[in-house]
Amino acid sequence: DTEVTQTPKHLVMGMTNKKSLKCEQHMGHRAMYWYKQKAKKPPELMFVYSYEKLSINESVPSRFSPECPNSSLLNLHLHALQPEDSALYLCASSQLQGAAQPQHFGDGTRLSIL
Amino acid sequence: AQSVTQLDSQVPVFEEAPVELRCNYSSSVSVYLFWYVQYPNQGLQLLLKYLSGSTLVKGINGFEAEFNKSQTSFHLRKPSVHISDTAEYFCAVSGEGGSYIPTFGRGTSLIVHP
Numbered sequence: 001d002t003e004v005t006q007t008p009k010h011l012v013m014g015m016t017n018k019k020s021l022k023c024e025q026h027m028g029h030r031a032m033y034w035y036k037q038k039a040k041k042p043p044e045l046m047f048v049y050s051y052e053k054l055s056i057n058e059s060v061p062s063r064f065s066p067e068c069p070n071s072s073l074l075n076l077h078l079h080a081l082q083p084e085d086s087a088l089y090l091c092a093s094s095q096l097q098g099a100a101q102p103q104h105f106g107d108g109t110r111l112s113i114l
Numbered sequence: 115a116q117s118v119t120q121l122d123s124q125v126p127v128f129e130e131a132p133v134e135l136r137c138n139y140s141s142s143v144s145v146y147l148f149w150y151v152q153y154p155n156q157g158l159q160l161l162l163k164y165l166s167g168s169t170l171v172k173g174i175n176g177f178e179a180e181f182n183k184s185q186t187s188f189h190l191r192k193p194s195v196h197i198s199d200t201a202e203y204f205c206a207v208s209g210e211g212g213s214y215i216p217t218f219g220r221g222t223s224l225i226v227h228p
Contacts, residue, residue: 004157042204042218043158056215090157099214100146100165105157 003027004106006091012112015081021109023074023091029104031055031097032074034066035090037108043090049074050097078111086113116141118207120219128227129197135190135222137205145209147188148216149179152202161203164188175199200226 004025013019023032031050035043048056049068063085065077074091088108094101121136139145146165150158162173169181179190188205202223208216 006157040202040221040223042221045215048215092157097214099208099216101214102148102160102163103158103216105150105159107155107157 004091004093004104006089006106006109008109009107010110010112012114013078013081014114015083017081018077018079020078021076021089021091021111023076023106024072025093025104026072027093027095027104028071029093029095030071031094031101032068033092033094033103034074034076035092037088037090039088047076048097055097081111081113083113086111116145116207116209116217118205118217118219120203120205120222122222123220124223124225126225126227127195130194132193133191133195133199133224135203135205135224137188137190137219139186139188139205139207141186141207141209143209145207147179147181148206148208149173149177149188149190150204150206150218151175152204152221154201158204161190195224195226197226197228199224 007022034046037043046060047066052068067075090108091106092103094103117140119138127133148163149161152158162171164181172178202221205219206216
């Protein structure tokens with residue numbers, strides 16, 4: 001059983017839609033991450049939150065908008081996505097943001113853009 | 115900049131045979147090393163980590179890895195694989211730069227045949 005829960009598991013949306021991905025963890029972790037993963041590729045970091053504040057934005061297009069309402073929740077708001085944004089979106093958390101901190105991943109949301 | 119090289123994109127092996135998945139890293143500072151496994155339609159799961167101390171690290175599911183600083187390697191081994199070990203395996207390194215974000219290798223697909 002994964003300790004990081006992501007909803008929905010699958011999402012199909014048109015290029016003009018607005019949708020949100022949700023991630024939740026109850027391990028008391030203070031760092032949370034969003035990754036994008038294409039098939040047969042490693043995860044690519046998108047955003048990092050540390051103590052509910054945006055710590056890293058890896059030059060992600062503004063059509064992706066992260067939000068961290070509290071220490072347990074992480075959202076990713078989607079708007080006007082492109083077909084190349086179709087991918088598996090993974091959320092992860094770690095106790096703190098630090099080099100020695102292993103990350104705990106959710107099972108992801110598989111996103112398809114029509 | 116830190117980097118990770120997973121030399122094999124795919125490793126086929128028969129059930130109950132031993133396996134080694136190779137990982138080499140490059141970094142100008144001390145590093146922390148991780149192996150993650152990704153089963154189909156799931157997120158990444160931590161197999162094991164090297165932070166300091168003993169260079170032989172034991173992980174879950176019977177896997178182990180050896181940190182070799184002189185050869186900048188962190189190869190993953192299992193003495194006898196099962197069908198259920200079929201998955202994608204990612205080596206990751208962190209420690210360089212202020213962001214402490216891990217760099218993932220491209221992944222190795224382990225395929226266990228009956």
